[in-house]
Amino acid sequence: MSPDFHRIRRLPPYVFEVVNRVKAAARNQGMDIIDLGMGNPDLPAPAHVVEKMRETVGKPHTDRYSASKGIPGLRKAQAAYYGRRFGVKLNPDTQICVTLGSKEGFANMAQAITGPGDLVLVPNPSYPIHAFGFLMAEGTISSVPCEPGPAFFHALEKAVLHSTPKPIALITCFPSNPTAQVADLDFYRDVVKFAKTHDLIVLSDLAYSEVYFDNVPPPSILQVPGAMDVAVEFTSMSKTFSMPGWRVGFAVGNERLIAALVRVKSYLDYGAFTPVQVAATAALNGPQECIDEMRATYKRRRDALVESFGRAGWQIPAPRASMFAWAPMPERFKELGSREFSKLLVEKAGFAVSPGIGFGEQGEGYVRLALVENEQRIRQAARNLRHFLDNADKILHNVIPLKARG
DSSP states (O other), X not given: OOSOOHHHHTSOOOHHHHHHHXXXXXXXXXXXXXXXXXXXXXXXXOHHHHHHHHHHTTSTTXXXXXXXXXXXXXXXXXXXXXXXXXXXXXOTTTSEEEESSHHHHHHHHHXXXXXXXXXXXXXXXXXXXXXXXXXXXXXXXXXXXXXSSHHHHHHHHHHHHHOSSOEEEEEEESSOTTTOOOOOXXXXXXXXXXXXXXXXXXXXXXXXXXXXXXXOOOOOGXXXXXXXXXXXXXXXXXXXXXXXXXXXEEEEEOHHHHHHHHHHXXXXXXXXXXXXXXXXXXXXXXXXXHHHHHHHHHHHHHHHHHHHHHHHTOOOOOOSBSSEEEEEOOGGGGGGOHHHHHHHIIIIISEEOEEGGGGOXXXXXXXXXXXXXXXXXXXXXXXXXXXHHHTHHHHHTTTOOOSSOO
């Protein structure tokens, strides 16, 4: 049997696994590793949501197969959320599909719309599924800048004019994972106009819609008149309600695209466990103060990270949204590259980050720090960092010739 399967050959080694192995090895040696690597929310799910789950488990019929597109009550609850949050009206029957998290939704939408060799425009750096979902579906990708500015649209124009075949779709992700950048409604208006002009599908990742810090809620692309003609948007319960392991998300928007996704999913799954969907319905329909509390917690952590790491000698730009900080590597370590730097932080400073190269080649020179440890642990990481930086010449003299010594 051949050791290389066709689709596996299209997937490079997962960069984050390199850091995960170093992290596991350090913990096996008894080290306390402060994990700012994976964006895995540590906050508890709201109590009323957990209670609804308990109430529902074991009731008649709840152990049976569910529905691939999601139970009607949950789709109605998501429609109500879009109505009150964005002023967008959605038909729960034709414009909403419940997914097993937004990651699964992206991957199966790629399966639904992509033919061999189809070209998709993907931000770089970007969350890996945005690119590899299409590569696994036999498509090809072309990188565009992740910043929502003139360079982004210049790259779109260039791709449409000079690419063969012509692109079929464009990915957007704001607030961005990993860069934490945000976009406004004017940006989405320009995206929709461009997509209509050039017959492009737009897939918008809005997983961090409720994690923002400047009292400026991120908009939805579907707020733009005419966006429903070209766009589908993906959201998630993972960050908004601290329910990452529950695996509930949504795809909403264009009816034809949603129907394609539903059809693919009907062959692959029977939907999330019904009690999980009932609990998710309770989250969307119930009290929303838990979202405010989540947002306040991440803001305190953001402030602690920026302040304590800055005092330790690493200036980190304060993110306006998302649960991440996107940090340029300290100049003296750039020769190492983000992967080796991330490994060193685990081994020598006792905390983990995600190397920027894992999000695309344009992420090199950066690392992503997730706000998934409490403020005390973040400040401890900063103390570890200070010790590491103070002793860097001694630690690294046999790794690379550091510039700017002394």
